[in-house]
Amino acid sequence: xxxxVEYNESLNKPSIFHKIQKQVAIILGIVLxxxxxxxxxxxxxxxxxxxxxxKIRNAQEQQKLINDLYRSRIEALNVNTEIDKQARDELKxxxxxxxxxxxxxxxxxxxx
Amino acid sequence: MNLSxxxxxxxxxxxxFFFIMFFLVIVFLFRWQIVDEKKFEAMATERxxxxxxxxxxxxxxxxxxxxxxxxxxxxxxxxxxxEIERAESYGKQxxxxxxxxxxxxxxxxxxxxxxxxxxxxxxxSVWILIATKLTYEKKEELVNLKRDNEPNYPLEGNFVEYTSxxxxxxxxxxxxxxxxxxxxxxSQLVGMAGIEGYWxxxxxxxxxxQQEQVDSFGNIITILDFTPIEEQRGVDIYLTIDVxxxxxxxxxxxxxxxKYQAESGAAVLIDPKTGEILAxxxxxxxxxxxxxxxxxxxxxxxxNIAVNVPYEFGSVGKIFTVSAAFEEHKVTxxxxxxxxxxxxxxxxxxxxxxxxxxxxxxxxxxxADRLPQGPMTVAKGxxxxxxxxxxxxxxxxxxxxxxxxxxxxxxxxxxxxxxYESYSYLKPLEKWNEADLVTYSYGHxxxxxxxxxxxxxxxxxxxxxxxQPYIVSKIVEPDGTEKIMEPKVISQPISPETARIIGGIxxxxxKNSLYEYWNRDLLKYAIAMKSGTALVPYTDRAGYSExxxxxxxGYDLSNEKKFILGVWLYKPKGxxxxxxxxxxWINMFRGIKNYLxxxxx
Numbered sequence: 001x002x003x004x005v006e007y008n009e010s011l012n013k014p015s016i017f018h019k020i021q022k023q024v025a026i027i028l029g030i031v032l033x034x035x036x037x038x039x040x041x042x043x044x045x046x047x048x049x050x051x052x053x054x055k056i057r058n059a060q061e062q063q064k065l066i067n068d069l070y071r072s073r074i075e076a077l078n079v080n081t082e083i084d085k086q087a088r089d090e091l092k093x094x095x096x097x098x099x100x101x102x103x104x105x106x107x108x109x110x111x112x
Numbered sequence: 113m114n115l116s117x118x119x120x121x122x123x124x125x126x127x128x129f130f131f132i133m134f135f136l137v138i139v140f141l142f143r144w145q146i147v148d149e150k151k152f153e154a155m156a157t158e159r160x161x162x163x164x165x166x167x168x169x170x171x172x173x174x175x176x177x178x179x180x181x182x183x184x185x186x187x188x189x190x191x192x193x194x195e196i197e198r199a200e201s202y203g204k205q206x207x208x209x210x211x212x213x214x215x216x217x218x219x220x221x222x223x224x225x226x227x228x229x230x231x232x233x234x235x236x237s238v239w240i241l242i243a244t245k246l247t248y249e250k251k252e253e254l255v256n257l258k259r260d261n262e263p264n265y266p267l268e269g270n271f272v273e274y275t276s277x278x279x280x281x282x283x284x285x286x287x288x289x290x291x292x293x294x295x296x297x298x299s300q301l302v303g304m305a306g307i308e309g310y311w312x313x314x315x316x317x318x319x320x321x322q323q324e325q326v327d328s329f330g331n332i333i334t335i336l337d338f339t340p341i342e343e344q345r346g347v348d349i350y351l352t353i354d355v356x357x358x359x360x361x362x363x364x365x366x367x368x369x370x371k372y373q374a375e376s377g378a379a380v381l382i383d384p385k386t387g388e389i390l391a392x393x394x395x396x397x398x399x400x401x402x403x404x405x406x407x408x409x410x411x412x413x414x415x416n417i418a419v420n421v422p423y424e425f426g427s428v429g430k431i432f433t434v435s436a437a438f439e440e441h442k443v444t445x446x447x448x449x450x451x452x453x454x455x456x457x458x459x460x461x462x463x464x465x466x467x468x469x470x471x472x473x474x475x476x477x478x479x480a481d482r483l484p485q486g487p488m489t490v491a492k493g494x495x496x497x498x499x500x501x502x503x504x505x506x507x508x509x510x511x512x513x514x515x516x517x518x519x520x521x522x523x524x525x526x527x528x529x530x531x532y533e534s535y536s537y538l539k540p541l542e543k544w545n546e547a548d549l550v551t552y553s554y555g556h557x558x559x560x561x562x563x564x565x566x567x568x569x570x571x572x573x574x575x576x577x578x579x580q581p582y583i584v585s586k587i588v589e590p591d592g593t594e595k596i597m598e599p600k601v602i603s604q605p606i607s608p609e610t611a612r613i614i615g616g617i618x619x620x621x622x623k624n625s626l627y628e629y630w631n632r633d634l635l636k637y638a639i640a641m642k643s644g645t646a647l648v649p650y651t652d653r654a655g656y657s658e659x660x661x662x663x664x665x666g667y668d669l670s671n672e673k674k675f676i677l678g679v680w681l682y683k684p685k686g687x688x689x690x691x692x693x694x695x696x697w698i699n700m701f702r703g704i705k706n707y708l709x710x711x712x713x
Contacts, residue, residue, distance in 0.1 A: 018123065025126045068168060068185040069248045072279075075171060075182035079281040080355040 165320030166274040170346030172290055172307055172315075174355045175390075175585065180290050181280050181308070181400075183317075186245040188273040189218075189254060191229060193238045196269035205259045210269050217254045218243050245277050280400045286358050288416040289351065289392050289531070289583065292400035294407070304403075305414050307584070310531050311349055314587065318344040350586035352388035357381060360703035361391040365679070368696030369395045373685040378418035378562050379700065384570040384667060384676045386599040387579030389529070392563070394418055417682070419529060422536035422559035425663045425680070426644030427497045429555020431572060431614060433506050434494050436517035438610045442508040445491035445613055449508075454500045456482035460550050477503045477550050480645070491617045495624065497643070499554040506553030514552060515541040520605035521568040522578065523560055528602070530584045535564060556646055566665065566678040572615070573640070573667035573676045575608040577601045615640045615669045622666065625694055634698070636712040637705065638669035641697075645690045648683060659683040662693035666701065670711040675704065 076082075144152050172181040191214070199205050215225040225242060232240035246254070257267040278293040291306020303312040320343030361379050369377040381391040398406045398413045406413050415421070437443045457478035461468055468475035479485070479499050493501025506514055515538075518524070524538030536559035539548065551557035560568070563581060571578030580600040587595045606614075618640030625641060626634055644663040647656035662684055667676035679697045686692065704710075 021127060022123050025123055025130070028130055029126075065185060065248060071168075072182060072184035075179045075184075076279070076281060078177070078179045080174065080176065080178035081282065 159325055161324045161326060163322045163324065164274075165322055165340070165343040166276070167317035167319060167343035167345045168276055169278065169293070169317050170315040170348045173348065173350045174286075174353050174358075175351060176355060177350070178355055179281055180286060180351070180353075180355075181278065181293075183276045183278050185248060186275050186277045187248070187251040188241060188275050189243040189246060189251070190271045190273065191232075191240045191242050192269055192271050193229065193233055193240065196229075199268040204262065204265070205267060205269075209260055210267060213257050213267055214242070214254065214270065217250065217257065218246075239271070245275060278400075282355070283399045283401060284397045285355065285362065286351075286353055286392070287397050287400050288394045288414075288418070289353060290400060292403040292414075294403045306416065306531060307349060307351070308400075311584070315346040315349065317346045320344070345590040347590065348588040349584055350588070352390065352583050352585045353392070354390045356707060357704055358391040358393065360707070361677075361700055362393040362395070362397070364696055364699040364703060365393045366395045366397070368679075368681065368692070368699070372681060372692040372696075374681040375683040376417055377679070377681045377696075379677070379679045379696075380418055380563050380566045381675055381677045381700075381704070382566055382570060382579075382581060384573040384579065384673050387567070387570060387581045388585065388599070389563075389581055389583045390675070392416075392418055392583070416531065418562045418680070419527070419531050419533040420561065422534060422561050422564070423661050423680070423682075424556055424559055424646035424649075425562075425565050425661065426646035427499075427555050428565065428569075428642050428644035428663050428665055429552070429558070430494055430497060430502050431569065431618070431642055432518055432521050432523070432555075433502055433509075433514060433553050434490060434617075435521075435572060435606050435610055435614055436514055437490065437505050437509050438613055439517070439606045440509055440513055442513075443490045443505060445489065445617060447490050448487055449490045449493055449501050449504045450485070450488040450498075453484065453486040453488060454479075455484045458500050458503070460503065461546060474547070477554075491620075494617050495620050497554075502554040503550050506549055511541060511544050511549045514549065515544070517605060518552070518558070520603055521571055522564070522603055523558060523568060525564070527561070527564045527567045527581050529563060529567075529581050533561065533563070535561065555644055562663070562678050562680045565663070566676055569665060569667065569676055569678075571603060571605045572611050574611075574673055576604055576606045576611045578603040578605060615667075618642055619669055626698075631698060634701070637701075637710055638713045639666050639701070640669050641666040643690055643694060660690075662690050664693050664697040666697060668710055670713075672711055674708045674710045677701065677704070 166185075168185065169183040171179060171183070174180050191210075196207060196210055199210075200207055211222050211225050211229070215222040218225070220242075228242055229240055232238075243250075251272060254270055255266065255272065257270075259265050259267055280287075280290065280292075287306075289306050291304055291308035291310075293301065293303050293308050296302050296304065303309045303315055308315065320341050322340040361381055365377050365379045368374070377395045379391070379393045380389065382389055394415075394417050396410070396413045398410075403414075438445075443449060457476045459468065459472075459476045461475040463469070463472065463475060465475065477499050480497070485496075485498060485500075488496070488498060488501050490501065490505055492498075493505065509517075518538055524536065526533050526535045538558055548557060567581045568578065570581075578601065580602045582597055582599075585597055587597075589595075619638060621643075622639045622641035623635060625643075626632060642665055644661075644665075646661045648659040648661055649656050660683065662681045663678065665676070665678040668674040677697065677700060679693060679700065681693045681696065684692055
């Protein structure tokens with residue numbers, strides 16, 4: 001009887017193997033919870049940053065387009081004939097201030 | 113928690129649960145990665161957006177900084193049929209609403225846009241190009257269209273793609289220098305001809321690249337393992353071309369070619385002190401904004417004949433012969449090279465040879481008018497452009513020295529200008545025959561382009577120092593870094609003293625050419641001038657046609673050495689062709705002299 005009791009006790013008494021099983025189960029559980037939490041918070045964080053990034057990139061793109069637009073407007077105005085015309089019409093410069101006309105050909109150009 | 117208080121069976125259940133979980137993970141991984149691999153790969157690909165970041169091509173500027181070519185941002189608009197249909201099925205907007213609003217912005221008839229969409233659909237397309245090269249304002253108008261039933265939300269179905277338009281604001285001006293930007297044989301949009309073609313690698317923009325991941329709602333998920341590639345604008349190129357001088361030269365050349373019924377013409381104006389090309393013109397010309405029209409109708413107009421067509425320039429080459437003779441001290445200007453004069457023609461081979469009796473023109477040298485002349489000095493021979501006098505001058509130096517000096521003037525070499533150019537080899541000395549020394553002596557038998565000729569003559573016009581001709585003065589990188597091109601002496605064929613003597617003789621040629629009373633006012637300028645006329649060879653057989661190449665060159669003899677200008681008319685009509693080419697040169701000189709501030713004597 002005494003031996004039977006000892007045997008039953010030995011069955012209920014956790015072995016080294018059982019202890020390791022318990023430790024592994026707890027560690028896996030903790031890792032699972034931490035991983036899920038971290039994943040959720042990372043996704044939430046990245047989600048908000050992604051939204052910010054979208055706005056920044058859209059603004060950057062729009063700014064680039066506007067820069068291109070202004071640049072091409074300046075280029076279109078920075079044309080010799082256009083400068084010539086503005087100098088004559090708006091600044092009231094005399095023809096000789098811009099280009100000295102001597103030949104018939106130049107007079108014809110000016111007349112155009 | 114006391115571990116020993118947890119029953120072993122419960123722990124086994126938990127471990128079994130974990131085992132089932134891991135098993136399920138493996139099962140799902142197997143399904144996702146092996147069984148449904150293609151499906152999930154496609155889904156994942158949709159979540160990754162590869163975005164090209166556009167940049168604009170570099171600009172081209174004239175000497176004064178004014179714009180000759182620039183690129184403007186434009187937009188292509190696509191209608192996405194699936195989105196238009198989906199928006200209609202969700203009750204967001206109707207197809208009619210889309211067509212009505214979009215066609216109004218695009219200035220199209222609604223029925224035309226509807227037909228475009230229907231045709232696209234029947235062809236199986238889902239992306240239909242409905243507008244190309246829209247301006248920024250039009251594009252903004254389009255993307256800001258709202259839906260009728262939800263006025264805060266945009267009209268769906270439009271997608272914008274970046275493109276650009278190359279603009280040449282001065283139209284035909286300097287078109288052969290600038291070139292054009294268009295489609296090549298394999299439908300690539302590239303710079304063609306001129307600066308656009310030669311500098312394609314520098315002018316073209318480098319598009320940027322960016323990769324983004326989006327979630328199932330289309331929002332960006334930030335990723336850390338990809339660095340976007342920055343876009344880079346093309347470099348800006350500044351030319352040595354002076355727009356005002358270019359206008360003058362082009363205008364006179366165009367008038368001359370038309371008036372004297374030449375097939376084409378070219379003119380080159382260079383600063384002999386630096387080698388800067390101040391103007392380079394060809395006629396006929398074209399508008400690079402409409403290159404496609406010319407490509408179909410008259411593709412020959414794209415040819416920059418001033419740098420691409422070597423030709424025989426005739427008596428202008430006598431300058432090289434006399435320069436060599438003076439430099440080698442074989443003769444002086446006063447040497448009586450023809451003590452007994454000539455009868456208009458002279459045999460350089462034994463006239464009793466059978467072949468000479470059959471065809472005497474192959475064995476003798478004649479002057480243009482074939483009239484007898486009295487005793488003649490070297491200077492007079494050059495002034496009168498007498499072929500026989502030049503033949504005798506060349507005999508004094510011999511083939512080897514003439515060959516050496518033609519090489520020193522870089523005849524037979526490319527000019528090295530930053531444009532596509534052609535050149536014609538000078539025949540190697542060992543292949544020269546008996547007639548070559550004769551024909552070469554008066555500038556026939558060898559070829560160069562007009563630019564190569566004018567470049568060679570900078571060696572005379574600039575105290576014996578020959579300058580590298582160049583047309584790009586400055587390159588500006590997108591970050592503002594500048595590279596400035598410097599003048600470069602490439603040869604020194606003759607001494608300053610020889611150059612001065614040649615200049616003095618050619619000044620007499622200039623004075624003699626101003627015999628009309630209306631040109632007398634130009635006598636106050638110290639100019640050296642020389643003409644050249646050569647028959648045009650047949651292209652389909654040996655021999656020469658009746659047509660001519662007429663060339664005039666002239667340069668400033670003052671200490672300031674303001675310019676050297678050359679004009680070439682190809683196949684001008686009439687007996688006064690050479691005379692007419694002189695008129696074109698004088699017209700150009702009248703136009704440029706005050707602008708360049710050419711000093712009076």
